[in-house]
Amino acid sequence: MSIKMAELTELSKTSKSTILYYIKEGLLPQPQKPKPNVHLYDDSAVSTIRFIKYLQESLHYTISEIKSIIQDNKIDFRNESETVINYLIAISGKNREDEIKDILQKAQKYEVNRELFDAYEQKAKELAALEYKMGAQLLTQNSNNDKNDLHKLIFDIILTYKPYIFNQATLREHKVRVYENTKGQQS
Numbered sequence: 001m002s003i004k005m006a007e008l009t010e011l012s013k014t015s016k017s018t019i020l021y022y023i024k025e026g027l028l029p030q031p032q033k034p035k036p037n038v039h040l041y042d043d044s045a046v047s048t049i050r051f052i053k054y055l056q057e058s059l060h061y062t063i064s065e066i067k068s069i070i071q072d073n074k075i076d077f078r079n080e081s082e083t084v085i086n087y088l089i090a091i092s093g094k095n096r097e098d099e100i101k102d103i104l105q106k107a108q109k110y111e112v113n114r115e116l117f118d119a120y121e122q123k124a125k126e127l128a129a130l131e132y133k134m135g136a137q138l139l140t141q142n143s144n145n146d147k148n149d150l151h152k153l154i155f156d157i158i159l160t161y162k163p164y165i166f167n168q169a170t171l172r173e174h175k176v177r178v179y180e181n182t183k184g185q186q187s
Contacts, residue, residue, distance in 0.1 A: 002040035012049040025063050027052055054152055131158055
């Protein structure tokens with residue numbers, strides 16, 4: 001299905017100038033132009049724009065980083081289920097694999113106990129199963145609602161809420177331990 005610019009701006013809640021900028025930067029394909037002054041966009045442009053805005057606003061990615069993510073992951077915004085998987089692949093840090101390898105090599109060099117890494121992997125598997133179940137349930141229960149808003153909520157939970165909760169727990173634990181150590185030294 002094709003949509004006109006006015007409908008695209010309304011559905012994506014994005015200005016015409018921003019959409020034209022995304023086209024200029026290669027983030028959106030050129031529209032079809034069946035007549036002069038008539039530009040038609042594939043309805044997947046709405047999902048693409050929302051994805052771009054999510055990466056910009058929530059994860060603070062630059063336009064060049066977003067362009068690279070879309071191109072490197074060959075994201076096809078026309079297939080909803082593939083889009084979700086590709087979103088997660090793109091956002092989850094595919095570009096961080098070298099950084100992770102470096103961390104693991106340093107940990108091995110300093111003979112860091114694998115117990116923490118193993119616990120991370122085990123908990124990650126358990127959380128991934130729960131996340132999938134929650135996401136599938138949310139999308140099924142709200143089949144009449146805007147899928148893009150639901151996908152954004154799922155990504156916000158997984159990519160923003162989860163790291164925040166983990167980091168807060170680490171911070172609290174360190175504060176408790178520092179307090180206990182300081183108190184113990186004063187005695």
